[in-house]
Amino acid sequence: MSADDFNVDEAIAKANTLIEAMGWIRSFRGKTTVIKLGGSLLDDESALMHILLDVIFMESVGMKPVVVHGGGKAINRALAESGIEPNFIRGRRYTDQATLEVVSRVLAGELNVGLTEEMERLGGRAMNLSFDTTNVLFGEKLPTEDDVDLGFVGHVTRVDRSVIEGLSYTDQVPIIPSMCMGEDGQRYNVNADTAAMAVAQSLGAEKLVFLSDVNGVRTDKDDPSTIIHTLSAAEARQLIEDGVIAGGMIPKVEACLETLGRGVRKVHIVDGSIRHSLLLEIFTTNGVGTEIHQ
Numbered sequence: 001m002s003a004d005d006f007n008v009d010e011a012i013a014k015a016n017t018l019i020e021a022m023g024w025i026r027s028f029r030g031k032t033t034v035i036k037l038g039g040s041l042l043d044d045e046s047a048l049m050h051i052l053l054d055v056i057f058m059e060s061v062g063m064k065p066v067v068v069h070g071g072g073k074a075i076n077r078a079l080a081e082s083g084i085e086p087n088f089i090r091g092r093r094y095t096d097q098a099t100l101e102v103v104s105r106v107l108a109g110e111l112n113v114g115l116t117e118e119m120e121r122l123g124g125r126a127m128n129l130s131f132d133t134t135n136v137l138f139g140e141k142l143p144t145e146d147d148v149d150l151g152f153v154g155h156v157t158r159v160d161r162s163v164i165e166g167l168s169y170t171d172q173v174p175i176i177p178s179m180c181m182g183e184d185g186q187r188y189n190v191n192a193d194t195a196a197m198a199v200a201q202s203l204g205a206e207k208l209v210f211l212s213d214v215n216g217v218r219t220d221k222d223d224p225s226t227i228i229h230t231l232s233a234a235e236a237r238q239l240i241e242d243g244v245i246a247g248g249m250i251p252k253v254e255a256c257l258e259t260l261g262r263g264v265r266k267v268h269i270v271d272g273s274i275r276h277s278l279l280l281e282i283f284t285t286n287g288v289g290t291e292i293h294q
């Protein structure tokens with residue numbers, strides 16, 4: 001850039017932006033934000049890159065981001081290659097032994113390693129915490145409910161906080177796949193929204209942000225303009241009962257409801273495909289997407 005190209009007004013505007021962010025950075029410094037990456041986003045290379053840059057930025061200014069990821073779409077593709085039909089019951093995948101093998105390979109293997117490598121390629125530091133390295137999510141089989149048995153689907157009962165928290169001493173962002181291990185070593189497939197909730201609760205996170213491919217909870221799931229910006233717990237329950245909240249949005253909202261009242265202060269569902277939606281969520285008063293409150 002030559003001296004002639006230097007635009008003082010632009011440079012001042014940039015400096016102003018940094019100063020404006022200072023208050024937010026101070027208030028979140030040292031506090032944990034759990035970021036759940038949904039499978040739809042993992043398929044969008046450009047969106048993913050910008051999210052990971054936001055995460056690296058957060059870590060660089062002293063916030064403590066923790067990433068928990070799913071990978072439903074990638075699992076569906078891998079299952080199709082093995083000739084297995086996906087089977088979802090109330091937003092959760094029925095998981096037999098063959099499905100579990102595929103889920104482990106995709107979630108704890110390919111995606112977890114890929115995300116960690118991408119963070120490092122972008123200049124950040126990250127650590128993949130899976131069965132293959134250090135497992136931090138422990139749990140048990142999800143009990144049968146209303147005669148529905150989901151096979152090897154689990155829920156998290158214990159999170160190894162010390163490993164996750166220890167990574168902040170080496171400036172590494174923990175990247176955690178949505179699987180857990182029973183005390184007997186059995187692996188379970190965990191809905192990623194539920195896994196993120198367990199991590200947020202265990203760490204006493206300041207914020208839990210679900211990054212999805214929709215702009216939030218909508219009254220018409222196919223119409224972005226029907227987004228509901230704030231939703232009380234009672235309203236959210238009613239929308240599930242009425243069938244307005246359906247499919248993959250059910251475990252997400254259920255996770256929000258369970259998280260609130262257990263120490264996590266704010267839960268948001270945000271469209272991760274909007275450039276810098278994660279930073280906007282943190283650095284603006286109203287944020288973007290849907291906030292669910294008590």
Ligand SMILES: Nc1ncnc2c1ncn2[C@@H]1O[C@H](COP(=O)(O)OP(=O)(O)O)[C@@H](O)[C@H]1O
Pocket residue numbers: 037038039040041070072211212213214216217218219220221244245246247248249250
């Ligand atoms: N009321 C609703 N508002 C928004 N999305 C909804 C609603 N009901 C169902 N959905 C569906 O939930 C999906 C988000 O869940 P899911 O596909 O599991 O996302 P992710 O992979 O990010 O976890 C949306 O793409 C949408 O099709």
Ligand SMILES: CC(=O)N[C@@H](CCC(=O)OP(=O)(O)O)C(=O)O
Pocket residue numbers: 037038039040069070071072073075091092093103153154178189190191192193248
């Ligand atoms: C039990 C269960 O449903 N597990 C999920 C885990 C991945 C996930 O939740 O991924 P998304 O965040 O992309 O939806 C599954 O097998 O698809």
